[in-house]
Amino acid sequence: MTIRTRLCDLLGIEYPIIQGGMAWVATAELAAAVSEAGGLGVIGAGNAPPEVVRNEVRKARSLTSKPFGVNVYFMSPFAADVIEVLVEEKVPVVTTGAGNPGKYIPKLKEAGAKVLSLVASVNLAKRLERAGVDGLVAEGMECGGHIGDIATMPLVPQIVDAVEIPVVAAGGFFDGRGLVAALALGAAGIQMGTRFICASECTVHDNYKQAVIKARDRDTVVTGRTTGHPVRVLDNKLAREFLALEERCASAEEIEALGVGRLRAAVVDGDVENGSLMAGQIAAMVARVEPARDIIRHIMDTAGETLKRLSGIGH
Numbered sequence: 001m002t003i004r005t006r007l008c009d010l011l012g013i014e015y016p017i018i019q020g021g022m023a024w025v026a027t028a029e030l031a032a033a034v035s036e037a038g039g040l041g042v043i044g045a046g047n048a049p050p051e052v053v054r055n056e057v058r059k060a061r062s063l064t065s066k067p068f069g070v071n072v073y074f075m076s077p078f079a080a081d082v083i084e085v086l087v088e089e090k091v092p093v094v095t096t097g098a099g100n101p102g103k104y105i106p107k108l109k110e111a112g113a114k115v116l117s118l119v120a121s122v123n124l125a126k127r128l129e130r131a132g133v134d135g136l137v138a139e140g141m142e143c144g145g146h147i148g149d150i151a152t153m154p155l156v157p158q159i160v161d162a163v164e165i166p167v168v169a170a171g172g173f174f175d176g177r178g179l180v181a182a183l184a185l186g187a188a189g190i191q192m193g194t195r196f197i198c199a200s201e202c203t204v205h206d207n208y209k210q211a212v213i214k215a216r217d218r219d220t221v222v223t224g225r226t227t228g229h230p231v232r233v234l235d236n237k238l239a240r241e242f243l244a245l246e247e248r249c250a251s252a253e254e255i256e257a258l259g260v261g262r263l264r265a266a267v268v269d270g271d272v273e274n275g276s277l278m279a280g281q282i283a284a285m286v287a288r289v290e291p292a293r294d295i296i297r298h299i300m301d302t303a304g305e306t307l308k309r310l311s312g313i314g315h
Contacts, residue, residue: 003179003303007166007188010114010134011093012067014038015300016179018116018137018168019292020193021071021095022145022278023047024267025204028056032063033201033292041292042069042095050081057089067092069116074099087111095137098146102131116168120148125159125167136163137191140171144194144232144280147171147222153185160186174282176303180310194280199292205270206289208277211236215283224259227252231259234277238262 005016017039019026023046031041043060045053053070060068070091072082075098083104086094090111094101097118101108108115109132116135119125125136138159140152148155152171160167169182170191182190196202198209211234223242224230226249233239238258245255259276266275 003183003300005166005183005188007135007168010166010188011040013040015296016168016183016189017296017299018042018069018095018170018189018191019196020143020170020191021045021069021097022193022197023073024263025193025197025202025278026071027203028059028063030196030199030202030292031068032060033199034196034296035060035064035066035068037291037293037296039292039296040067040069040093042071042093044071044073045076045078045082046073047076047078048082049078050085053078053082054085054089057085057091069093069095071095071097072101073097074101080104083108086113096133100128100131101133102128105132118170119159120150120155122158122162125163129163129165133165135166135168135188137168137170138187139191140169141222141232142172142281143170144220144283145278147230147232149230156182156185156187171280172282174285176299176301177306179299179303180306194283195286195295196292197279198286198289199295200289201292204267207270207272208266208275209289211272211277212279212283212286213288215279215286217281217284220279220281220283224255227255229256231276231278232280234279234283236275236277237273238276 007016015038019034021042021044023044026044031043034041094113095116114134117128117133118137138156141147156169166188169187173190221235226246262276265271
């Protein structure tokens with residue numbers, strides 16, 4: 001099935017699918033595999049030092065000649081230095097989260113990069129369009145990791161109506177039914193993270209992948225609401241400890257301290273009880289580990305089936 005949108009033209013990709021730039025999860029191996037399959041693979045810089053990011057960029061280039069991106073997390077102490085690396089390496093696409101990329105946009109564009117920013121509100125979307133970003137990723141609260149407070153279905157059309165630049169829908173997407181729904185809402189494509197955790201090219205510990213596969217429909221919880229940094233994760237011992245601290249009105253410092261090193265514990269060490277298993281609400285739909293190419297093929301095949309089914313409704 002061929003579905004070409006202006007997102008494909010903007011980024012030079014075959015299918016309107018972006019892989020989420022998940023810290024510790026989205027390495028060069030995963031990003032390259034998604035790009036090779038026709039989507040846009042994205043390396044998650046997270047809190048990584050600039051030279052680590054540079055190595056990942058170069059590794060991705062050795063694995064694919066197709067466009068890929070890097071996600072910059074502005075709460076990282078290395079964010080400014082990482083931007084310099086991306087400019088020097090001429091990374092084709094930069095996605096940004098947890099901050100305003102405005103002051104970096106001129107140098108990124110001068111280096112030939114397209115800039116897409118994650119947003120969870122209409123006001124931020126308008127502000128970043130004025131700042132000069134090339135596109136927006138409207139991220140609903142169904143997604144894994146750091147979340148906003150508006151669901152994808154009401155968020156996406158509001159942002160689409162408020163801006164002229166392409167909008168990518170994120171949060172709650174698994175297959176082609178979701179892609180078609182996003183396009184119906186006016187989006188130019190989708191961003192997916194959770195399903196790609198279980199791509200065979202994803203380097204996370206197998207325990208993490210199996211936890212996603214075993215998840216049921218109500219197995220994600222949101223921690224950190226009281227700190228102003230809510231995070232969606234799979235329910236486990238660590239999540240329950242977070243929620244207990246919040247219930248007794250612990251300080252934001254105490255709650256944040258509990259989270260230090262916990263994502264690494266899950267991703268690298270495979271500690272599924274004491275690690276932070278960031279995953280979205282679609283985790284329950286993930287049934288197997290499979291190559292990124294098969295994931296993207298399944299999305300496009302089911303999108304075609306959905307469009308065919310819908311074509312018979314409006315007569």
